Amino acid sequence: MDELTKTLHMQFGYASFRPGQREVAEDVLAGRDVLAMLPTGSGKSLCYQLPAYLLQGSVLIVSPLVSLMEDQVEQLRRRGEKRVIAFHSLLDAEEKWQALASLAKFRFIYASPEMLQSAKFLTALRRVCISLFVVDEAHCISQWGYDFRPDFLKLGEIRRTLGAPPCLALTATAPPEVQEDIIRTLGMDGARRHIYSVDRPNIALRVEHCSSTEDKAARLADYAKRLEGPGIIYFSSRQWAEEMARRLEQRGVGRVAYYHAGMDGEQRLLVQQQFFYGQLDIVCCTSAFGMGVNKENVRFVLHFHMPAQLEAYVQEIGRAGRDGAPSLAVLFYADGDRAIAQAMAEAELLSPRELREWCRRLPEGAGWEAVMAALETAGFTDIQKRLLAYFLEREQRAMPGWLTAEAKERLYGKMAAAIEARRRWKRKKLQEMDEWVHLSSCRRQALVRAFGEELTDRRNVCCDRCGLSLDGYERAVRRPEAAPVRHWREELWDMFFGGGRTNEAAK
Amino acid sequence: MRHGYASFLLAHCLRRFNGERTLAAAYHLFSGKKSAQTLQDSKWFQLEPLFGTWKNVTMTALEAAAAALVEQRLALSAKQRTYTLTAAGEEWFVGQAALFPRHLNGWRYHEAEPLFWQRLSLIGQTLSNLVYGRRFAPICRDERTLQWVKQYLLAKGSRQMLAEALYQELIRLLEAVSEEAAAIFTLRLTSAVRIGWTMEQIAAHLQKDALYVQFQFRNVLHYIMAEAEAGRAPMMAELMSGLTPAVLTQSAQKTYEWLRKGKTVEDIAKLRRLKRSTIEDHVVEIAANVPGFSIAPFVDDEKAAAIRAAAQALRTRKLKEIREALDGKVSYFEIRLVLAKEVGRWTS
Structure with missing residues (x-):
């Protein structure tokens, strides 16, 4: 048995790998950058969790959702892993800063993208040997990914700040153009790609x-x-x-x-x-x-x-x-x-009228900070704000030091164009979905083609x-009835004393 | 129930407000707003039990509850968003008085309650699974609670004895509340054999209003916390450690410390870089909550006596009316201080 399989058995209790896991883990251990697209439910997280036991130092995992992070942490802990910690906005501030002092002792460090914006956190991370930089749900990086999160765009820069450790980008759903975006943003040219079919035959x-x-x-x-x-x-x-x-x-x-x-x-x-x-x-x-x-x-x-x-x-x-x-x-x-x-899809996009109104109200002669502040107080939804902030940051370089009437007009023009481009892209995506629904030929074939694949058999x-x-x-037997609710004394007895013993005390 | 539980709770507030507050005051009371006005309101109208007990209340829900009362002719709308109970409403309310959760103490427990419940439910789940010898996913994700429970169980030694002790203590506590409340509370608990039910699932099972179930649950929780504080539930008291509610808000506590060092309101405002009015709010909060705190340095005795007399003669707690009755010779700050003290005397 080789070392990889041994570790798989010892740490995770599995006898064999699922498709893709071994290949990705081997490349990661060889210090290569890797983009892995493995279908949902194929055990993606093992691709970094296994190497973590064979690498020196800590593995940093960036994850878009607090609940996702908590699930991963909880699963690792349940397996007996103690050297795991998660940093996200829901954590108590005091706790966070305490943990920062001893960051290096953790094998798994989970972080939300907004935590990585914190200078204090980054400074602490820089003192740690990060042997692998993992981006989970990496399609969130791409504006053309279905769950775009502008926060993710800064991950390339953050990776460089941390000394450019080897990078593993994981996703279940990234069509070719999104894959390119991921590689470019994270600065992982020459990355090994492990692309597995999105098709789930069962x-x-x-x-x-x-x-x-x-x-x-x-x-x-x-x-x-x-x-x-x-x-x-x-x-x-x-x-x-x-x-x-x-x-x-x-x-x-x-x-x-x-x-x-x-x-x-x-x-x-x-x-x-x-x-x-x-x-x-x-x-x-x-x-x-x-x-x-x-x-x-x-x-x-x-x-x-x-x-x-x-x-x-x-x-x-x-x-x-x-x-x-x-x-x-x-x-x-x-x-x-x-x-x-x-x-639903276009709820994140302002209408041209709303955008014009907002631009018109921007204080003239003010600087960049005033623009960002105006975004906060405009009464937009969080998702609208996120997207506008992203567009604004893109335009920032093209802006003069302060806002003139002319600059406001130019800003409006650029933002309107960006929003319109996104609207067109969303319509195209919806069109694709709609065509799939109304398809007269094989649905599976059409599904994999949307991801640039062909069905082989x-x-x-x-x-x-x-x-x-x-x-x-169809259901063979009737669904079981919900377990009957018993008297609360018996419920309480079951809770602590369980099957086998008779419930004398509760009677 | 012909009337939703929201209507019942609102009717309780309306009775106490007696037309002197709008629906917004009820909204702030339920959601537990930490403003000087809401803190005082809950004291003056003796609505402390409800303070912060319905955190996700919406104005829409209260408006609907009020509309239902009006439609049944149980309440009247005097002016904009102000309601009073009718004679029929009064009668109806008194007939339902038993629905009021009598152990509820939002004023004291609304802050500690979530953490206390997290600890209790997680310890219950953990001990249950240890007894059954099963692995499990914790029913709570709060890092503070996870750490606390881990430390607690490590320090305690025998799991079997602890499970036994928790069982005995819960049985004893639940025997003191209604059968229904005990059932609701038990269904909320998670064990090795059953993940706890949501409020809605329990409500559907009992065919009751979900809000009613929520208040029954909270009623038991506050009862347990009170018993713990009274020294009658040793294990629950341990679960309360570090959660015992502070009498003052943190900021008011700081102001109180400066006052005791002899600083004036002006000094403190400067020192803390806060508005004078904020410090005044703190002083009022301290006057209402700290027994033996003298308001003499802030209101002279004559004025205080006049304010008391006016409040009693007018049978009102409306600041504006009192001030007008005294020809504007007293400040709102002075009136609030006197009333805060008065309430302290009435309730204790």
Whole structure:
């Protein structure tokens, strides 16, 4: 047994690698820069977690979402890893600065991009030997990635500040142009690319064309009732997620809950864990649910609303069938859905009128700081602000020291053009999604082509266009009834004394 | 329930406000706003139990609750966003009085409560899983709590005994509340065999208003915290360590320290680079909360007596009315100080 496999067995308890893991880990250990695109659910994080045990020094992992970071940290800890720490905005300030003093003792240092903006944090990092710089969800770097985060753009510079340690960029969904963006931004020319197909052969694809929203709701409920669970149902609005969860529950579909970013942290974690431990059959949710939900046996993913682009769709259906067993993805479509997706996608973009109004109100003769301050107080949404700040920073160099009327006009022109370009790109993406929905040929073929691939062989089970029977996905036996709730004394007894002993004291 | 629990809670506030405050005051009370005005309101109208007990309340929710009361003719809208209960409303409210969570003490516990609950639920989950010999994902993600619970369990030694002790203590505490409240609280707990239920899941199960369930839960939590502070629940007292609520806000505490060193309001404003009015807010907060704090250096006795007399004669706590009655010869700061002291006397 070679050292890599030995470490895999010792640290992670696996006997063998999943496709791609060994190849990526070997290149990382050889000190190369690596761009790895591995499909969702293929064990991406192992690609840096395994080398971390064979490298000297610490591994720095940049991750876009606090919840994602927390999940990773929690999983590492559960495995017994103590040398792991995460830095993000939700951490207590005092705690953070305390940990900075002893940073070098950690094997895994997770950080959010905004923490990396902190000079204090960077100074502390510079004293640490960073043997690997990992960018998780690296597609967030690209303006043309489906989850663009302007914060990520500075990562190239930050990597240089830290002495340009070897870099591993990980993503599940990056079409060729996004891959180029990642490599350029992170300054990893000559990187080894490990690109694995986005295709997940065990997930069958299907689109249901419906006549109206109510028709969609009725047919979705039918599916939910018939299909073998557990399953996830995606909605583009919180209201629909809640409403449908209620309807499904009333129809006796099973144990259903909803999940969205409007709920408080504790309630969200409860739903996530209930689902993980099989206390729930179905979660009705927005796109907030999923990242970090490491449930192996999700049997179906349904979409009540179509996402605004194929990348998002691939990412979301990828949460099904991580165990490799046959799973099903169904998208429900009705007229008008395209407009809903477009409105959602373009919510981050100001209209030309709003932009002109904002530019007009900028104080003349003021400097750059005043422009950024005006952005804060303009009453835009966070996502609008993020995007505008990014465009503004791009234009900063072209700006004179202070704002003249002419400079304001020029700034408006450039910003309007940037926003328009983004709008056109979003429409193109939506068009691609829409075409996929209305496709008459093989859906799998079209899906992989969007990522610049070709299907090499035909699957036995593929999609509705190739012929798909739902028999194999239907529930064989009735869903188990929810465990009955007993008297609170007995519940409490079970909690601490468990099976085997009789509940004398509680009687 | 014919009326949502929000209407019930609001009716409670309206009764106490007696037309002297708008819905906005109720909003700030529930959300636990740390402004001098809201802090005093909750004292004056004896609404301390509700302070900060509904953090995600919205103005829309309160407006809907008020509209429901008006529609049922239980309340009247006197002027913009000010409501009073009607005779029917009064009768209805008294009939439902049992719905009020009687252990609720938001004033004292609203800040400590989230951390206390995190500790309690995580220790429960941890001990349960140790007993069952299972690995688990913690039900809490707060680093402070994770560290605290780890230290606590390491220091405690025998897990089996600790589980036994926690069980006994919880049984004893829950026996003192209603069966329903005990059931709600137990369902919220996470064990090795069951992840805790959300408020909504419990509400659906009991066929009750989710807000009602939330307040019942909080009621039990505050009861447990009070028992811990009274020395009647040793393990809960340990869980409270470091969480015992401060009487004053941090900033007011600093002002208090300067006052005791003999500095004047002016001095402190300069020293702390704060507005005079902010320091005045602190002084009022101190007067209301620190027994034995004398307001004599800030209001002379004659004025204080006049303010007291005016407040009693007018049967009001409206600053403006009192000031007008005294021909504007007293400042708002002086009135607030006197009233703050008065309330202290009435409630203690």
